[in-house]
Amino acid sequence: MSAPIRRSVLSDDVHESLKALIVSHQLAPEAKLNIDGLARSLQVSPTPVREALARLESEGLVRKRPLAGYTVSPLLTRDEFNDMFDMRMVLEGASARWAAARASGDARALILGSAAIADPEGPHSHASFTARDALFHDHVAAAATNPLLRDAITRLHAHLHIHRLYFPFAETASTSQEHHHIAAAIAAADPAAAEAAMHAHLAAARTRHLAAFDT
Template identity: 70%
Template sequence: MSGPIRRSVLSDDVHESLRSMILEHQLAPEERVNIDALARSLDVSPTPVREALARLESEGLVRKRPLAGYTVAPLLTRAEFNDMFDMRLVLETAAARWAASRSPAAVRESLSAEASISYVVSSSHAAFTAADARFHDLVAEAADNPLLRDAISRLHAHLHIHRLYFPYAETGSTRREHELVAVAIGAGDASSAEEAMREHLSAARARHLAVFD
């Protein structure tokens, strides 16, 4: 039993390492991925690197072409960025509304705790991205609609957006906006929760649009 567990942990570690390298542009957009070189640099065999790349492909961070191997995905265009936020505004405002009206009190309280503590990690790009994504996923989970949560998850919005531009100076704004969402959900106020999520996503959109200007 110990062998498969160790292999799973190793694969997860390699996946996290490669994802961080892509988010922080140590692997540049559209760069060809050299599996053997990455395996040597991470001191692992090529197998967990290939497994990690398959997962990264499903997240949209790398692309695989026949006979050419993997390349890092290009950055979002302005049109793709706006399409992604249009989808988030449709899906995640609904998730916030339903989280406020459907989830039990204990779940709503856990969202408040998550909104307050998750940004201790803001000094790390990858850790902030993971914490940001976790809060939004918890809201989606609290909405009690698995199809909605799956649709939100499949966007992998935080990975793509933070790879495009990481708002080091705005992590405090993100935290405050998350706290407002959490307070409204905690109060069971569906309309306020929906509006707080809309305001958060609109502000996040404006923060990140600066990269295109």
């Protein structure tokens, strides 16, 4: 007989399932979340759902109000979106600079290998694009060897993930090319070039995503 699944593993699975539903808008922004209903849908007890929602709250993807329970976080306003990108410029510029200066050889290779975000099996998959793009940025943040910086970047990305439903997928090649410029500078151990490439990428990404506010 196989060993029983540990609660932590189940909670992780529920967290990832709920996060995917939020990012894909199957759980819409500002939707009220019913713990018992989610538990039935995921075929688990309410306990791992509560644990997952607490984690999602810390990541900024859900909100909890007294007596009202959990709701999916709303989409950012244009001003909030610009504020988020201003913070990304500061934090991710630093992460690219420090990664170029501090990364191990294995970390540099990992960043190079994750620069492409095009998925040959699903080029128009929102979930695939989100996962691949987030993974690249997380590899850069991890290579900067500053856990607090990495955590702050992860939290900022949570709101961007929701907006990515509106991403123009014709621009995935541009995003991949920008990632490659960042990765190449990090691989070459050139902090100034890595920071400049990250800033250029984020400026272009901001422009691409702002189109969602004009629809």
